[in-house]
Amino acid sequence: MKRTSLGDVECPVARALDEIGDWWSLLIIRDAFDGIRRFTEFQKSLGISKGILTARLKHLVSIDVLETAPISDEGGYQEYVLTRKGRDLFLVTVSLRQWAEDHCFGKAERHSILTEKASGKRVPRLSLQGRDGKELDASMTFVRKAVDLDAPRKVGARRAAQR
Structure with a gap:
């Protein structure tokens, strides 16, 4: 099935989904917020094939959500760093997380919790x-x-x- 581009529509939600709407891209962005920067770390965290990961990282770099930077201690290797555009997705990922906490887990089911570094307390609801x-x-x-x-x-x- 061929995917229809939403890049020319007037709806901001549709355009956002056109750029970053697939689950692998959002999970890569989530992991980048958690400090993952190297290809092998993304692959290990996500359990994703090298081909799919390569394509998603290339796309996220092409739309300026991630940028590559050389790894200072390792010759020709590079890492992936969130750009300002990428960091601006933080509220989106927090909102999606909070929605899932409310609707995708049973009352007694455990899940990860977003906390403030300074206090160790749970981040308040958006x-x-x-x-x-x-x-x-x-x-x-x-x-x-x-x-x-x-x-x-x-x-x-x-x-x-x-x-």
Whole structure:
């Protein structure tokens, strides 16, 4: 089955998935946040074939999520380091982690826990806040489509009222 590119659509979620939406890429990024930098470390952590890992690393470098850097103590070898664009995926991985903690594990089932280095305490839940500091949920937001951006602001107010 041929994959359809979403790189030209106006939806930011679709474009993000087009770049980093496959599970191997997200797991590579997760491991990079955990300090893994070398090809063999990624392969050992993920249990992934060399061919798939090579392709995913090459893609993540090509879209500037990872960059290669020489390993100072080992001649021609290189390591993979998150770029700013890659580090900006941290909230995405934390949000996905917290969603999975809520919906993919049984109550008594053990799983890894994200903790703060300084205190050793669990990282608090992420939440979306409005301009007034109050927590927002999906019913309190709407997506203003790109075709509506040139229209008067009444469009957004009318859609919010229709919810």
